[in-house]
Amino acid sequence: DTAVSQTPKYLVTQMGNDKSIKCEQNLGHDTMYWYKQDSKKFLKIMFSYNNKELIINETVPNRFSPKSPDKAHLNLHINSLELGDSAVYFCASSQVTSWSRTQYFGPGTRLLVL
Amino acid sequence: GQQLNQSPQSMFIQEGEDVSMNCTSSSIFNTWLWYKQDPGEGPVLLIALYKAGELTSNGRLTAQFGITRKDSFLNISASIPSDVGIYFCAGLSNFGNEKLTFGTGTRLTIIP
Numbered sequence: 402d403t404a405v406s407q408t409p410k411y412l413v414t415q416m417g418n419d420k421s422i423k424c425e426q427n428l429g430h431d432t433m434y435w436y437k438q439d440s441k442k443f444l445k446i447m448f449s450y451n452n453k454e455l456i457i458n459e460t461v462p463n464r465f466s467p468k469s470p471d472k473a474h475l476n477l478h479i480n481s482l483e484l485g486d487s488a489v490y491f492c493a494s495s496q497v498t499s500w501s502r503t504q505y506f507g508p509g510t511r512l513l514v515l
Numbered sequence: 516g517q518q519l520n521q522s523p524q525s526m527f528i529q530e531g532e533d534v535s536m537n538c539t540s541s542s543i544f545n546t547w548l549w550y551k552q553d554p555g556e557g558p559v560l561l562i563a564l565y566k567a568g569e570l571t572s573n574g575r576l577t578a579q580f581g582i583t584r585k586d587s588f589l590n591i592s593a594s595i596p597s598d599v600g601i602y603f604c605a606g607l608s609n610f611g612n613e614k615l616t617f618g619t620g621t622r623l624t625i626i627p
Contacts, residue, residue: 502563
């Protein structure tokens with residue numbers, strides 16, 4: 402009964418490859434997010450979708466393209482992977498109400514680009 | 516991008532000691548969240564604060580939303596081994612802008 406799940410947990414790939422990370426939430430939330438955590442553990446938002454619509458798009462290279470087929474899923478596709486893309490990518494979700502703005506995080510996908 | 520100043524960066528304490536960490540910002544936040552991250556896992560919510568001056572407890576954890584809305588602190592009383600991990604503060608500004616800004620983290624280590 403995992404709330405926010407991500408696959409794969411580990412991803413090792415060669416530079417120049419294209420890869421996708423998948424995220425699913427079963428909390429019934431209408432907003433989903435992608436965050437990147439670097440080697441110094443700093444967490445930074447990349448994208449946010451609300452009901453399948455992109456609402457936050459930080460300064461992220463065009464090689465990163467999020468896709469939300471429905472409000473329970475938010476996938477991240479990365480083209481032409483570079484060494485600097487190595488990081489942990491976290492998916493999160495929230496249901497914003499007047500009394501709650503809490504974001505719930507998935508377990509992360511550890512991406513290593515060789 | 517914007518970053519919250521979190522201190523201390525790391526703490527080495529003995530089991531049973533109390534812990535205090537804080538976050539400060541140059542801008543106002545309307546919501547403060549405190550998360551804990553264990554190795555190999557995602558951040559897990561500890562406490563959410565929605566009103567300036569609010570003091571909220573969750574077991575041995577207590578967090579406060581600063582009255583100026585530019586700071587927050589987290590206290591852990593009587594630390595135990597499972598408290599080890601990285602603690603993050605995070606802030607949200609205007610309602611509707613759900614871009615969570617994270618602090619730099621406090622790494623807590625318990626010395627046996």
